[in-house]
Amino acid sequence: MTGSVEGAGADADAESVPRERRAVVAKRVDSGEADLAEIRQLAAAAGYEVVGELTQTRTEDAAFMFGEGKVAELRELVRRTDAGAVIVDNDVGPYQTFNIGGELPEGVEVIDRFTLILEIFGQRADTRKAQLQVDLAELRYELPRAEAKASLAKRDERPGFMGLGEYDESVERDIKRQISEIRDELESIAEKEEARREQRRDSGFDLVALAGYTNAGKSTLMRRLAAEIDVDENADRHPDLDTTAESQDMLFTTLGTTTRRAEMEKRDVLLTDTVGFIADLPHWLVESFESTLDSVYRADLVLLVVDASEPVEEMREKLVTSHDTLYERNEAPVVTVFNKIDRLDPGELADKRGALSGVAPDPVAVSAETGAGVAELRDRVEAELPDWERERLVLPVSDEAMSLVSWIHDHGHVDEESYASDQVTVGFEAKPSVVARARSKAAGLVPAEST
Ligand SMILES: Nc1nc2c(ncn2[C@@H]2O[C@H](COP(=O)(O)OP(=O)(O)OP(=O)(O)O)[C@@H](O)[C@H]2O)c(=O)[nH]1
Ligand SMILES: [Mg+2]
Known part of the structure; x- marks a missing residue:
């Protein structure tokens, strides 16, 4: 313990944050009560200390966004807390920003929701x-x-x-x-x-992408699925696996995309983790980050991760928005994953499943943190991936045939391999494109005695 005797610890902590990082958060809603939870999280993600908050329920004021009396209250709050920034969780127009700023003490910055998100993205x-x-x-x-x-x-x-x-x-x-x-x-x-994705598909990989709102647990699940193969003998073959994307209880921890190998029973899966969704983004911001989500839209299968510890209405809203976003551009099957079930009791989980069956018909319930349900999720991934084709090839014995057999091992799942004096039989399952290539390679082989 650092046993300080001089007054309240909280105040002492706040003093150490530079003024420009001390923020008052404010929000106006037309009706009902303004909820500041998300803007607080965003402010924290950008590195601000929230030192005060203010809300108002009224129609938008054209000049100031808030009513004039409220702006005066804001000025007082900023003075009292010695804040260097005001973060407004509304779509504040350029003139409103200018006007609010004019009412605040010298040098206090007015930041809207989108500028704040851009600031986080810029830092990451x-x-x-x-x-x-x-x-x-x-x-x-x-x-x-x-x-x-x-x-x-x-x-x-x-x-x-x-x-x-x-x-x-x-x-x-x-x-x-x-x-x-x-x-x-x-x-x-x-x-x-895109060329790299095609190359990976040609090599027999199935591309699975994690999607969902920010903080749902995508990166934690990614690490869990990748870690599933990272046991014992595999450990030193995948040294990079334990340093995958980080996880923090913070919005937008992941901005870029990370891809890791996750071997399933038969399929070779490449799992991609990417930026999370967030509510109420203007179209220009969504469009700017569109290509980050390409790995989601072009995947063979999408795992839509939802934080199941949130209230059911919030889950519903996020599911509906995610489905709209995904189905607009994406043709791959979507498996819904209810994550963080370690935070629910079984009755609660059953209730949520029931209440959300319209938007999430058959979700897999997991805890990325404890690993519960992850084995079932892996089975679902394999079941939902586009079907493989069966083929059985009889090849002459030659060096080329041997290298074709090993190519087939690399690109599919071999379940029969037998050798006779003059021929090799190989039975396997693989993607249709891989089977087609194996057939054409086989057709090009000539019996050993004629080479
Ligand atoms: N209790 C519990 N916490 C979890 C679970 N999965 C993830 N978390 C926590 O939730 C927070 C967010 O997890 P991340 O994996 O970073 O979430 P994300 O979806 O990648 O978030 P972004 O990268 O910000 O989009 C972290 O604090 C995790 O430790 C879970 O199954 N149970
Ligand atoms: Mg993440």
Whole structure:
């Protein structure tokens, strides 16, 4: 214990956070009660300490978002808590942001929900692709603001403002040019990734993707499924497995995509973990991160992970939104996974299954943390993956035939292999494309005596 005698520990802790990281969170709703839980989590994920909060239920004020009395209250709260930022969980327009800022003490920043999410993404962007996506989202956020300024300046006939008009038009052009450059680069990255997916499919892998809201437990489940094969003798063959994506009780822990091998009984599965969904994102932000979700949309099977410890209505809402997002672009089968069942008692789980049977007909219940239900999940993955074809080839004995047999071992599941003096028989199951290639390779083989 550091046994301090000087007053309340909480205050002492708060003092150590720099002012610009001390934030007041605020939210307005038209009716009902404003819920600050998510914006608090987002603020924490971005590294802010929430030192005060304020809510209001009323219709939107065009100038200030909140009522003027409430803005005065906000100013007092900011002063009292010595906050350096106000985080507003509403879609705050550029003028509203400016107006609120004008009422606050000098230097206090006004941040809206989307800017906050962008800030988190910016901090976590650790690949070229993630950085490009963050840049793209920022530019798309700026563009309508630059357009508004340019058209205002153009409308203004006063000669002194003409120069400003030209200036702002060039800013707008510059933003558009940067957007198109970033799009080109993202497209070429996407093409490379698509080629890699195809190559992996050709090698006999099934591609399984984890999807779901942020903090549902995707990364923890990924580690669990990958770890399932990482026992004893396999341990040193996959040294990277225990350093997979990190997990924290925090929104948007994972931003990039991570792919790991997860051997099932027969199938060779590549499991991809990626960025989580979050509610109420504007379309430009979703579109900017679209290609991150390509690995989900182009998978052979999607595991939709839901935090089953949340209230049933929240689960329903997230399931419905996730299904809409997925089915719009994705043709692969979706298996719903109820995660964190270690936090529920069996009765509660049964109730939730029943209540959600319309949106999640046959979910697999697991705890990624304890491993409960994970074996059943692996069986479901194998059952839901697109069917393999059966084939039985009789080959002449030759070096080429031997290398074809080992190719088949690598790309499918061999259950019969017998050798006679002049021929090899190999029976196997594999993806239709692999079977087709094995057949054509076999047709090209010539008996040993004629080579
Ligand atoms: N009790 C319990 N906690 C879990 C379980 N699975 C995950 N968690 C916790 O939930 C939090 C989020 O887990 P992650 O695996 O990071 O979630 P995620 O879906 O990858 O989140 P993002 O990367 O932010 O989208 C962490 O604190 C985990 O320890 C579970 O089965 N039971
Ligand atoms: Mg994650």
